[in-house]
Amino acid sequence: MNKDSLFEDNVTLSRQDLIYYEHALKDAVSEFLPYESYSLYFPKPTGDTSSSLKAKYLRDSRELMLPLVLRGAELGYFIARGVDIESPESTGFYLQALASAALEKLLLYKSSITDSLTGLLTREQFLKKVVKELDLIQNCLMPAPGGCKDPGIPTFSGSLGVILVDLDNFQRINDRYGFQFGNSIISRVAAKLRELAPHPVICSRYLDDKFALMLPDGRPRTCADLAERLREAVESIPVSDDVTGDIIKISASVGYANYPQSLSGAHFKTSAYEQSRIIMRKAEKAVSTAKDMGRNQVFAYSDILKKGGKVLEVLPLQRLALSIGHSVDAREGSRFLVWAPEFHSGYQGRITEDERISGSYPTMYKAEVVLIEVQNDVAFAEILHLSDPAWPVVSGDRLTLLEEKNSFFDTQAGPESGKSPQKDMVTGLYSYRDFIGRYSRLRQNEDLFSIAVFRLSGSPGEQGGNFQKFNDALVQKVASRAETFFPENVTGGRYSLNSLIYYFPSTESDNVMGLALRLVRECAEDFAIDLSSGVAGYPFLNFSRSEVLDNCRKALDHAMMLAEPKVAQFDSVSLNISADRLYVDGDIYAAVEEFKAALLADPDNILARNSLGICYAQIGRPEQAARMFEEVLDITPNNIMALYNLGWACHMIGEMDKARCSYEKCLELDPDNVFSLVRLGLLAEHDSDFEKAKEYYLRASVLKGGDSLTMRHLARLAYNAGEADKTREYLHLALNANHNDAASMNLLARLYLDNGEDPQVAEVLARQSSALKPGNNRYWKTLSDALEAQGKIEEAAEVLSRLAG
Template sequence: MFNLSSLPELTPEDLLTYQEAIKEELQKIIPAQKFTLFFPAAKPDYLSKQDIFIEKNKIHLAINYSQKFLGVITLHNYTKRRVRGLKTALPTILQLILQHISIYKKFFFNEQLHIYTSNYIDFFLQETIRDILLGLNPKENNFSSNYFSVSLLAINPLLKEYPLKTQKFLLQEIIGLVQTNFSPWPLALLSGQKLCLLLTNLNSSKGSSLLTHLWSKLHQHNFSHPVLKNKLKLNFGVSLVTFPKDFDSQELLLNNTEIIPLFKEKLDLALEKSLQFKEPFSFDKILKLGGRIKEVNCEEITIDIGKESKVQDGYIFTVLNKDKINPKEKGKIIIKEVGQKQSKAKVIVNLEPIYKIKKGDRLKLTSQSDSKFYLDYKNTILEEARKILESYGQVKLALFQVKSEKISHKDSLDLLEEEIQKITSPLFITSNETQIIAALYQESNKELKEKLLKLEQEFYKQHQITFYVGVGHLPLPPFHLSDLYRNAEKALIHSRYYEERPHLAFFDSISLTISGDRMFSLGNYFDALSEYQKALYLDAKNILALNSLGISYAKTGNLPRAKETFLEVLKIEPGNELARYNLGRILEQLGQEKEAELVFLQCKTPLYRGFSLLRLGKKAEKQKDFKKARDYYLQAKELLPNYSQPHTLLASLYLKKEEMEKAKEELHQALLKNSLDALALNLLATIYLKNKENLSLAESLAQKSISLKPEIPEFWKTLREILAAQHKEKELAFLVN
């Protein structure tokens, strides 16, 4: 049980954050059509004598907590038959709701250190990753997406050599230093004394810049003993991990809750490397420049990075000496066996006796054209495939991968290989360190499918072990023998999309569409284009591939081709609303505004019709036709009851017309539907600034909007104006810099 006196105080910012929870709890007691939240500078006269005021269609509740007035809740068009007897009970019920929020805040916020807890990190990652995963899928038109990336920037201060009181003092000083220099991003306690900043929507260069800046600030700061005042030299690990950039295509198939522990593992690994090399480390730097020689045994080398750092068979590393300023090359090694945390390699270039490869030498990843699998292994398969193709006129390559782990992976692979030979009689079979079995066949697709289904059924019946199998073949030109392995890989990935047994897929148009989607999700839009084009070569009526092709053309700036593609989708499937909406957006970008308007108005379903009306409203607003814009926004609000955008755009319009109260009410409704609507937060901050009321709340709102969308200059401008209005010269100077 919580000691109620130990619960944290609540602020207007907390009420905004948890307003949806407050609304839900009050709705259980007294249903109302609308819920609004206001923060007047002082308690209104009508609530001066009591904390509830009931009108014909409204109930006003004063929000008091810990003897402080925080704001007012108004319930509009409430259910009147439920009011009797609640006049005295509602303020008490509200107090209980606020108490629960305070308990929730204690769970998420460390009052002692004035930073967020690790529970908040998990919550933050869960919400942002889910949002990003939706946005990465070209099949989704995720209108409410707030993010394209999320990063954790971690700090591990080594304080254990100092007494406990000194550790606490130094940790507080580090927190203060980070909060001063890295406002407005939230700071949280990761674990122990590890801290991390929660960052969103940073591109690679900005992330790298912040990582270097944090390292510099920590190492340039003069830390001193709290009592003796002598200078202390502190050591830090500083690391950065970004989603989705630092996650491979397989990891992107996981759901948001499965990704979180993986995120933290990557962060710890990068922190470990930062402490080891005494320099800041992003996760992608581990593979490029974060490996070291662990053991040297004649020509066999053990290195200290493995699968968790994305090392793969066939990767080639240059071996460097330990000199950071002027590193000398000692030779080259190639990876031949990959473990989880370390790998085995053999020397392929040795510059001994001039430079002898030693334990502790640093590794630098060498650029290589094909290092996914050990080259000899892959070439052997393709050579055998060539012979089969010449003899039989056709060849199939099946790749098998065990899913179940009821027994050791190696044992299950051995069992599977025996059964493959016995039941399917391949012309050639082999396996490698990547735990994939490859088998070559000459049968037709139909004959091979029958054999593979029989294998799957009997193997599962006998051993209760599930496996994936992808079959690659060469459908027609433009596929060549060199594509056989890649086609089998794509089919293997395709097989993982089947939720039920058997997990069997033959390479086809859908395999290529899935491959294109994976490339699209990683930002490789030109590669995705190529995959969608090949998918359409195999099936010209693959609507999924055709729609994604149009989106990829748009992403790569080829708007005329995007337009043609969406028109082609609508020719095949006239009712495809996603293609129609996307066509409207492309026409807008091409400057064909009348045509775009006609297309938008043809959208029928509430979702696409609603967002089409929002775009038309923006156009009308740009043309200063505020009445028309307002009408479009109001129609969109009816069609999109669960989205914040209509409220936010209406508020922006009201703000331009100086109708502050209307704007404020719409913004509260927007934040009730989406507390992470960055524009709504910024506009609400602007209103409080213009009214010169509750500037601390305005500052908090502006900071939150920047933490969500740091790439928008207007948000930073708002924060600067709020700081200037409060005469916060120190923070303002930092922000300007």
């Protein structure tokens, strides 16, 4: 429970609530009391539950000190200025009663969004907060590939983290000790979560014994650290039953997902509401994986594919059903090692007195498998290699993602090795295992070759009935048609249950593209089969022979984004798509290399050049970024994306005139470009042309997303002009648009201090801004000033010691 709360139950109003709801409170008071300006004042609490505050009217200054009293508890004063009251003695009581009614209204609202047992937000309100957060993120994205926002305009964060904490085996506690005892544990866990969660984090009771936390600006590392602290905290809570004397051990499985890292592809085209549900489902998947892996541990959604899968069922023909699917970004062709759970940890040896043991040995694996069919929540795999035929794979065995270069599979398994190749019974082509073996061997002797993958676009849900039988019939038709015109020296294989792969020796990828287009079109016309194809060749740039298959997969991803016919050759655009995915995943340096490769393949790739410039700016190379944007404009002079980004880069390196010119050209092409308007306002402020700056900000404020971008700037202008009331109004609008706006919180704190108003309010606001942006020295200085104004000299000195060097 918040230490400022004035009631014993979990749903109450605190002084911090009054600051948070200040905008609503001042509107409620204005309905029964006209005033010119106002402020809040919080006297030191006396501990007396009986109300002693009375309304006081100062006729000379026209100020009314209106007590804020709720159910006998004194919260503070609402000081209304510019008030004319004829009979303050008789009207003061009624005004105080109306103010209490306004507080009751605020309490009723807070009760509607608060879980009565824990004092945390309800599930419904939490989901609304996530939607609002994502909507703010979307409104503040730059018009650029990868969804990069402009870091030079301090707006809403482009990241979000969601953590779910699910108590382990909690139903057993309820069944054995009763629900009242269980509720006491839930209440204690909630208090611990609220204690550990820093200010910007929003906590809720998501379901019965499941809690959800939202971290604005929550990067994966931040979420991982907080999730582990929460898990440890739950485990450390001492619980005992007074009746039986039992000591009860409680624990929690914790999972988290991040925006934008946990979303991909079409997810980014959906609304904020849909994205909120997607991110919650992914966090729930992470929690369920943590439980599957043994409970009382933390799992990230991004780790499920890498180390969170397991074998569901062993099928005939050396096939397996696995617990991973499209929902965790599994793809056909991915390889995994299979482990027995009891042998999942390696043993670190040590030297004994007689020196009999030294070194370490790796964990024991059972098999290597490859995915041959991926559905939404399950996948089917084929065993490529068994470490020991006497140690079979069984249900419950674990999976670890394996890079092809680290494969244990014998890639020399072809006809020359003496092993009998296996043919697919449906198509007559090689099985995946034997195709990969032959391909790996044959490619070593070729200076020129290409491969093509063909994939059926249907899904099991679309077909109904016996999907595999239906799928086999379609694949057989595709293979038969390919046989009629593919060269005789081509080697074909069953790449997955719904895919075929072909190796074309001594053939350029352009020629294979022609064959792929013909096969896709004929299958569509003659069989009504929706087929996609990716083609890649060697040599291409500096890619090695072993990378061609991965390039082909990237080309297939590219093809599946196209209109009919869905055929793509691995090229600059494929590299663009791959680089954008790396950028969204937060691997900017890898994205840089991929964008560079895209430009090597096609120097006129405007998107790649612009995106590379954005990456350079993100990693602190604005001069290189500016050159990239200038090169884009040499090709397309009216490219508004490049114009804005050039202005942004020039702004970063101090070339203000050049930046202004770029922003103004953006407005010529798009008069409603909100980012350019804000940037021009900042440049006008830099030149001390405050009226011009205000004009730009006001124009931007009425556009979509403009309120969250401009209100703090308008507040700053009003503050510098000495317009305290206008500053306050703009700051409340800024915080209403973005409740984590640290700059607005800090300025509001300064406003309270500079006007000689309550320093306690300033302290609360300054603490919040410092927690959001701990690297900003100005925010710590404001907090120090607020503490010093209250006579807390030692505390103020301690805060000053935190200033960054």
